[in-house]
Amino acid sequence: MNIFQKFLKSLYSPMYIGRFRFQGIGKTIGYVFFLMLITSIPVSVLFTNTIFSTANKVENALSEEIPDFQLQNGQLHSEQKEPQIYEHENETIVFDASGEITREDIEQEENTTALLREEVVIAEDGTIQTFRYDQAGNIQLSKDDILTFADTLSGLFPILIPVVLLLLYLFSTGLKFIGIFALTLFGLLIRKAAPIRLTYRQIWIICAYTVTLPTVISALIDVLPFQLPFAFTLYWAIAFFMLYNVYKKLPKPKNAAVSE
Template sequence: MNIFKRFWKSLFSPQDIATFRKDKVGSSIVYIIVLTFVMFLPLAYFTTTTMNNALEVGESTLKNEIPDFTVQDGKLVTDDSSDDSSDDSSVENLPISIDEGNLHVYYDASGTLDEDDVDNKIGSFDGAFAFLSKEIYVTAGGISQSVSYKTLGIENKDDLLSLYASITDMSKIFIPVILLLIFLFALGSTFFRVALFGLFGYILTGFGRGGVSYKENWMMATYAVTLAAMFTMIMEWLQIVVPYGMEINLVVTLIVLFLAIRSIPAQTKDEK
């Protein structure tokens, strides 16, 4: 049975999943890689879109809407070039919030915002660049990173614009590299989950005394994750946040694996 038929059967047939325990290990490894890649597609799309939008919107936003600043002792300080004391709006209006569709830019030299505040302000599938008091915080596609101004070599707004220009030039290289790293992490995570589900099945079958080895439980777990994986992928494409999504996926996978084990003929178990 080819990989597409196995995928289709894995969505609704625990009985077929039980028969897949006799497949070659190599076939299951290929299946995990393909399944992870399919799950990775929405994350890759939204991450790439967010980054490209950030690069397109960023130049005009940084130049025109982010005030001049310097970094003193590692902290962001807004330049006040006005001699009129009534023009203190650059400080009073902090933090500054700029919304460009799914991209959000924040500037806050006052220390009012922190990373959690930024995460709470944006949608689950939105991206944000936040110039916080002591660091730059970037989040996109569920991945977040904070970097200090000193680490980036930023001492003023001109340094930021220069860094932005360099990043724009390198975007065709670093975006694929970032996506590759994310995929490898997702792949490792999938293998780890399959191993845990295989262990669960091994325990259910009496640590092999039921005639089903850990290898066979691992093979069944490989296909038992399919339904939950597809549900997660569809929700990510639709940008719908499912409450307790991880717990739901866990329960669904365990139920499918349990039903697959239950469907193994008793005589097959007794053969060993």
């Protein structure tokens, strides 16, 4: 059975997961890396599209809509004294060097990026992120400087994005091994539910395949346009349920023949 077949069987069959307990540790570790590679594809595609889309929107807004400005002494300066609001598809861009609009005003909005007098405020899907200009030190930048930097950064995306995705993949895979270890501890606690004796090695291998279904579901949840509450709890509930069913599907030992 190749690794793709193991992946498919692990999605729905506790019986097959139980059979994998005789597999080597090396192959199981390789399977975990394969699982994380497969499940990272949707998030990687979404991440890449978001980066390119956001970069294009920012460059277009800076070059075509936002008036000339300068960042000096931690403040935004512009000849435009009135707040400017630009609607772009489902997003809103606010430019205000006057100080009339505050962060509290932006917190009530959705999908809004605001360049305010002393900070940048981003409101997206109920999450607020802020960055004060003085956090970057006593810098002096103009609109043209930022456009030049943005253009240079966009040219580096083909190099930077794969590096970031690789680091995220390795980090998430490391977390997955920690999760498998935690599930293994649970497997040891309920070891008596299995009809046969299981070693720690066999339980770890079973757990590595047991997390297939909850990992796939979590990967799909991550690309939803909204946040699903209790996603963490759902992951572990599915993992515990699958592991318990794997134990129940293990073959019962044959009764020894009774000598007459």
